[in-house]
Amino acid sequence: MQHHISVNDVPHRIWLGRSADGYVLHAGDAVAPVALRHDADGQFIFETGGRQVPMVIAVDGDVVHIHLDGEAYRLAYTDAATFHAAAAGGAAGDVVRAPMPGVVIASPVAAGDAVAAGDTLIVIESMKLETAIKAPRAGTVETVSFTLGQTFDRDAILVKLVSEGE
Amino acid sequence: MTARPFTSVLVANRGEIAVRILRTVQALGMEGMVVYHAADAGSPAVRMADRAIEISGATPVAAYLDAAQIVAKASAAGAQAIHPGYGFLSENAEFAKAVAEAGMVFVGPTPEAIELMGDKVRARNFVEARGFPVAPSAIEDDDPVSFVDRARAVGAPLLIKPSAGGGGKGMRIVRDLALLDEEIERGRSEGLRYFGDGRLYAERYVERPRHIEVQVLGDAHGNVVHLFERECSIQRRFQKVVEESPSPGLTPEERTQICDVAAGIARAANYRNAGTVEFIYGAGEFYFLEMNTRLQVEHPVTEEVTGIDLVAEQLRIAKGEPLGYGQDEICVRGHAIEVRLYAEDSARDFSPTTGPILAYRPPQGIRVDSGVAEGGAVTANFDPMLAKVIVHGDSREQAIERAKQALADFVLLGCKTNAGFLQRLLADPDFAAGDMHTGSIAEKPWLAQEPELDQQRLIELLGAAALLLVPVRTAADAVSLQHAAMGAWRN
Numbered sequence: 147m148q149h150h151i152s153v154n155d156v157p158h159r160i161w162l163g164r165s166a167d168g169y170v171l172h173a174g175d176a177v178a179p180v181a182l183r184h185d186a187d188g189q190f191i192f193e194t195g196g197r198q199v200p201m202v203i204a205v206d207g208d209v210v211h212i213h214l215d216g217e218a219y220r221l222a223y224t225d226a227a228t229f230h231a232a233a234a235g236g237a238a239g240d241v242v243r244a245p246m247p248g249v250v251i252a253s254p255v256a257a258g259d260a261v262a263a264g265d266t267l268i269v270i271e272s273m274k275l276e277t278a279i280k281a282p283r284a285g286t287v288e289t290v291s292f293t294l295g296q297t298f299d300r301d302a303i304l305v306k307l308v309s310e311g312e
Numbered sequence: 313m314t315a316r317p318f319t320s321v322l323v324a325n326r327g328e329i330a331v332r333i334l335r336t337v338q339a340l341g342m343e344g345m346v347v348y349h350a351a352d353a354g355s356p357a358v359r360m361a362d363r364a365i366e367i368s369g370a371t372p373v374a375a376y377l378d379a380a381q382i383v384a385k386a387s388a389a390g391a392q393a394i395h396p397g398y399g400f401l402s403e404n405a406e407f408a409k410a411v412a413e414a415g416m417v418f419v420g421p422t423p424e425a426i427e428l429m430g431d432k433v434r435a436r437n438f439v440e441a442r443g444f445p446v447a448p449s450a451i452e453d454d455d456p457v458s459f460v461d462r463a464r465a466v467g468a469p470l471l472i473k474p475s476a477g478g479g480g481k482g483m484r485i486v487r488d489l490a491l492l493d494e495e496i497e498r499g500r501s502e503g504l505r506y507f508g509d510g511r512l513y514a515e516r517y518v519e520r521p522r523h524i525e526v527q528v529l530g531d532a533h534g535n536v537v538h539l540f541e542r543e544c545s546i547q548r549r550f551q552k553v554v555e556e557s558p559s560p561g562l563t564p565e566e567r568t569q570i571c572d573v574a575a576g577i578a579r580a581a582n583y584r585n586a587g588t589v590e591f592i593y594g595a596g597e598f599y600f601l602e603m604n605t606r607l608q609v610e611h612p613v614t615e616e617v618t619g620i621d622l623v624a625e626q627l628r629i630a631k632g633e634p635l636g637y638g639q640d641e642i643c644v645r646g647h648a649i650e651v652r653l654y655a656e657d658s659a660r661d662f663s664p665t666t667g668p669i670l671a672y673r674p675p676q677g678i679r680v681d682s683g684v685a686e687g688g689a690v691t692a693n694f695d696p697m698l699a700k701v702i703v704h705g706d707s708r709e710q711a712i713e714r715a716k717q718a719l720a721d722f723v724l725l726g727c728k729t730n731a732g733f734l735q736r737l738l739a740d741p742d743f744a745a746g747d748m749h750t751g752s753i754a755e756k757p758w759l760a761q762e763p764e765l766d767q768q769r770l771i772e773l774l775g776a777a778a779l780l781l782v783p784v785r786t787a788a789d790a791v792s793l794q795h796a797a798m799g800a801w802r803n
Contacts, residue, residue: 180775204670216720
C-alpha cells in the first residue's frame with residue numbers, strides 16, 4: 147500500500163516492500179534496497195546499494211527528525227484519510243489557524259458572536275509584531291481556543307466558525 | 313570610590329546569557345543565583361545555579377520584567393549583587409536604582425549613564441556637543457518654519473523619520489531633493505497615522521551601511537579602554553545574525569579612529585562598566601548611532617580575539633577595582649565569528665518556530681553559549697535565539713571554515729532552526745569577500761530558500777523514515793514475501 151510522507155512539508159508517496167534479504171523502498175520512479183542499523187544512542191547507519199550513510203535520528207510519534215550531512219530534516223507520516231481530506235480542501239473556511247507561533251494580545255470576539263468577512267477575530271503578537279487575524283467569511287463564532295496572554299504554536303486552531311456545510 | 317566587595321551574584325535573566333554569567337561567577341569562586349519563571353524550571357541555567365529562585369507573573373516575560381519582585385526576592389535570598397544580562401531590565405535606570413537602594417551592587421553602569429544613553433535624542437545631542445561625529449541632520453522641533461530648508465541643506469540622500477517613530481515605520485529615503493516637499497508631506501501623514509504625531513526629522517542617509525560597534529570598559533576611577541570593534545552588518549528584520557571581530561571592512565586608520573571615538577564618548581559620559589558604542593559606517597564615513605549600556609549578545613567575539621573575560625571585568629569593576637591595564641596592553645589576536653542559531657524558518661520570512669528538543673548535540677571543541685538542552689522545548693514565550701556558536705581562527709578564512717563545520721556538526725532535532733540558512737550565508741562569495749551591509753540578506757533572498765533535494769538524498773531520508781514509521785513497517789511486514797515481490801504492482 148502507498149504511504150504519504152512529507153519531507154520538510156513537501157508531500158511524497160512511497161511504498162515499502164520486502165525482498166529475500168530485506169526491505170525495498172519505492173519512491174516515485176526509484177526503487178532502492180534500504181536497511182537501517184542502530185549504531186549508538188540516536189546514531190544510525192542507513193544502507194542503500196552498498197553505500198553507508200550515518201544519520202542522527204529522533205522519532206516523535208508519526209514524525210521522524212533526521213540530521214544528515216549538516217542539515218536537519220522533518221519527515222511526517224500522514225494517513226491516507228487525513229491526506230485526502232486536506233487535498234480536498236476540507237472545512238478550511240471553518241477554522242482559523244495560527245500563521246506562526248505567538249501570544250494572544252487581544253480577543254475581541256466570543257462564542258456566539260456574529261462576524262462579517264474581514265472582521266478581526268483575534269490579535270496575536272509574534273516577533274514583536276502585532277498581527278490581526280481576520281474572519282475568512284461571514285458567520286458565527288463557535289469557539290475561541292486561546293485567552294489573553296496564552297501562547298500557541300504554528301497551525302494551532304485559534305478560532306472556529308460554526309460550520310455552514312450542512 | 314570605595315570598594316564594594318561581594319561574594320554572591322544573582323542573575324536577573326534567563327537562557328544562554330544566564331548560563332554564560334553563572335559560568336564566570338562560579339569560576340571566580342562566588343555563589344551564583346538565578347531567578348526563573350516556572351516555564352524555565354528545567355532549564356540549564358536553573359540546573360547550574362547554586363540557588364534558583366522562582367518568580368511569577370501574568371506571563372513568563374512579565375515575571376522577568378518585574379523589578380520590584382526580583383529586587384525583593386534577591387534581597388531576601390541574601391544576594392549581594394545583581395547582574396541583569398541583556399534585554400529585560402538591563403537598561404532600566406529605575407531597576408539599577410532599586411538594586412542599590414536595597415543595599416545590593418548593580419553589575420552595570422550608573423543610573424545616570426543608563427538614562428543619558430537610553431534617550432536617543434539626548435544621547436545624540438550629548439555626543440554631537442562634545443565634537444564626535446553624528447549624522448548631519450535637521451530636527452523639525454528646533455525651528456518648524458525653516459525645517460524644509462534645513463533638511464535640503466543636509467543634502468541627498470536623506471532619511472526622513474517621524475520624531476515619535478520606531479521600528480522603521482514612516483521612514484522615507486529621499487535621493488532626489490526635487491521630491492523633498494512631497495516626501496515630507498507623506499512622512500508627516502504616515503507619522504500621524506502610526507504614532508498620532510506628525511513631527512519629523514531628517515538625517516543623512518548612508519547607502520549600503522555597515523553596522524560597526526566598539527566594546528568599551530570603564531572603571532570607577534575614571535579609566536576607560538576600548539576592546540576594538542565588532543562588525544554586525546548581517547541582519548534580518550533589524551536583528552543581528554552574524555557578528556565578527558575584527559571588521560573586514562575597515563582600514564587600519566579607520567579602525568583606530570572609530571575605536572578612539574568610542575572610547576572618547578565613554579570617557580565624556582563618565583562611563584563605568586561594560587558598554588558598546590554603535591556606529592553606522594559607509595563610504596569611508598562613520599556616525600554615532602547609539603550606546604548600549606550593558607553586555608551585548610555578541611560580546612563573545614571580543615572575548616575570543618582579546619582573551620579578556622568581559623563578565624569577569626564587569627564584576628571587578630562593580631566591586632570598585634581599577635581596570636589595572638592600559639589601552640596598549642589590549643591587542644587583537646586572529647579572527648572570531650559568532651553565528652546565532654535561531655528557532656525560525658528562513659523560508660517563511662524568518663518566522664519563529666516551536667517544538668520539543670528531541671536531540672541536542674553541540675559541536676565538540678567549539679565555544680557554544682546555549683540555554684537549551686535535550687528534553688526541553690522551544691515555546692513562543694521567549695525570544696527564539698537558541699544558542700550562539702563562536703569560533704576563532706588565525707585568519708577570517710579559517711574562522712569561516714570552522715563556523716561552517718561547527719554548524720554542520722551541530723545536531724538539534726525537533727524544532728526547525730536557521731542552521732541551513734547560516735551555512736548557505738557563510739558560503740556566500742560576497743560574505744567571504746567581506747563585502748556586506750545591513751541590507752545584504754534582503755538582497756539575497758535565495759539564501760533563505762531551502763535547496764531542492766536530489767533523488768539520492770530523498771531516498772536516504774524516505775528510506776530511513778519508512779523503516780522507523782510504525783504504520784509503514786507494519787504494512788510491509790504484513791505482506792507475505794511472495795506477495796511482497798510483486799508488491800510494486802499493487803495499489
